[in-house]
Amino acid sequence: MLPSERQLRAQLAFFSDFIRVQAEKGDPYAKVLGVPENPYPHYEEIRARGRLYRSSLGAWVTTDHKLANEILRDRRFGVRKADGEKIPELMSFDNSMLGLDPPDHTRLRRIAAPTLNPRTAEGWRPRAEEICDRLIDGILAEDKPFNLMTSFAQRLPIAVIADLVGIPERHHGDFYRISRRMTPLLEGAVTYEQTQSTEAAIKEMTELFVDVIAQRKADPQDDMISRLLPLVDEGSLSMAELVPMVTFVPLAGSETTVNLVGNGILALLAHPEQWRLLAERPELAAGVAEETLRFDPPVQQYRRIAHERIEMAGRTLPVDAELAIIAGGANRDPQVFSDPDTFDITRRIGADTLAFSAGIHYCMGASLAKLEAEVAFKALVTRIPRLRQAGPIRRSGSFIIRGMVEFPVAAH
Template sequence: MESSERQLRAQMRFFHDLVRKLAADGDPYAKVLSAPDNPYPAYEAIRARGVLYHSPLNTWVTADHELANQVLRDKRFGVRMANGDKVPEFMNFDNSMLGLDPPDHTRLRRMTVPTFNPRIVERWRGRAEAICHRLIDDILAKGGRFDLMTSFAHHLPTAVIGDLVGIPEEDREQFHLLSREITPLLDGVVTYEKSVSVHAALDGMAELFGRIVEQRRADPREDMISRMLPLVDEGSLTMAELLPLCMFLPLAGTETTVNLIGNGILALLRHPEQWRMVAEDPELAQGAVNETLRYDPPVQTYRRIAHEPVELAGVTLAVDDELAIVAAGANRDPKVFPDPERFDITRSSRNDTLAFSAGIHYCLGAPLAKFEAEVAYQTLITRLPDLRQAGPVRRRGSFIIRGLQEFPLSAG
């Protein structure tokens, strides 16, 4: 085994052992990193430590909505080290726009904004509705017992974002399979063995999109790849930048929507009176989306690195100090959301949640994820009003992405 592999294994083993020890000793942030099925008590324990809490893991942590919102918009913080280096590889493999700071982030984001313009995204509503109905038809044809995640939730966003980005129909199954292997990028700490499979899948994804880009060069369509290829030709974008955009924007967008669908349907089934409200008035699905984003969001935590000394909440963070922003905890801050433990689809809080971050890294695909989930809720509830849980759910085991791996349901 090469020394670099031994070193990476040792780093991962040391970090996992330290997290387990500190969690057992009562550190709430270490408990969060342990990815419990229900992390919300740990978020409240973080809040009880104060507006800004310093974990023994040498990370500053906040679940305070006001401070979290402030930091996400503060240009003195970034997602990389102050000198531009990535954080340690075993903590973050991402080298796409999601892991860049200005000015590169600003330039690339400006190029991708048109693809996710809300007016353009809304044109796909009919397509999303047709996909949902087709998926439900398939479910009913097979007897009505199904897993929400594999039979429904994964298929809708893959199809819609495939159209938007420019992934041909015949390549979407391969994209989906490779995405399953790459999702640990979004989950945070992984094992050494998982990191090996991630890098292999990244190579496969790069090969896939390299071929798709050449297809779109020969036969341009109304999609992101076709729209951005002229930028490569004129020199304002490199192929080395385009390929990660093609790989990670649909990956991040798909994961967010998949888990927003799963988390929302679970919350609605556990609150049957609100399920019935949507059945009687499908327009309330929009409120169900907004409340799910507050109550049980797909993305739970963000990380920022201080690029200069910053004073926050009476303490000074040094250059390269790390701050974990527990957005899912901030979304239950009682100073902003009265009775925050209550799931209420009539709550008026859609502009206050941090479910899609804030500031320059606010999620480009937020309008897309919201309307897809809204269509999914409406279609499932109106077509399958007697839907019920048919077995225990299994969560994916991540402290960053909150979602379900298995969600067995029965249509009646």
């Protein structure tokens, strides 16, 4: 039975208070869950506790790059407990791949992969360039300070994803509006109001896709929905799986791109010598994307559950032990990355940054996200070379997704 509003509010308040108390007692992971403006010093506190440490909150935590990579690739860990219960922030993902372990995850991933492979992603470059130019045309025509997130960063990936999935033009506005309301699903909804809002948004998005799917049945196009519908007819994919797939996979991919663009521009403007270097050499735009993924990744941490008793890093993990893999900390592991706190767009990354996870849950939209960010960085520095921050930023308030709600900038 689902908890009542009063029970849910009480549970959330208790958990929030517990985190606060443990942070005050010095637990570095509790400090991270408090969503500080700059979590990176706390990641170093975690690193100082050892390769794998047990937080007073109960989770096992690591910022060690090698160990994080091993855990993400280890099939003995998954996203569900032994009894099938999901990790809390994935509760609303139902039949989506994001909340499934093999064999269902493997089957659905194989079905979706052709739409999101690197070769297919490259084919979207002209469309991404067209969208960037259109958005910048509108920004320059306004000739006033603007919020980079709402005027540019959020609109680029949503427009690309809408076309890729197969959402007709007349539904683009609704798709954008509902998608923004669903982001707490990825961020880890922490209030009753967020929970209610996202549940309502899921219902609205499901209704939208039921309509779109009916349209694509009648008029197939070159898009994800049209390619997947025959699989429903033949029985290898159910309608109950199709709707979450075309809802949550694009949502996860677009939200990563939104914050990759925002975090990258913020880092460039905070390091003016790097902005000038990019202006002189726009071909470094791909390097900006890669370095941003290392230096300030959109996804800061992943959760995994031990499916069996596991000996690791000198520790014994029981069945259903919960692990927090801190990608934001692993990406600044000095054992792997030299001068890890330095933002350098000419850096040869070398190692996997874990910014898109690793192993069977590696983000299928990684190539598309990096391509869109590359196009965005090149377009902005070329067409708005005097871009500057025009006011204080406001962050989203998530310990999972690191990004901004407000990023005021000006063209000159």
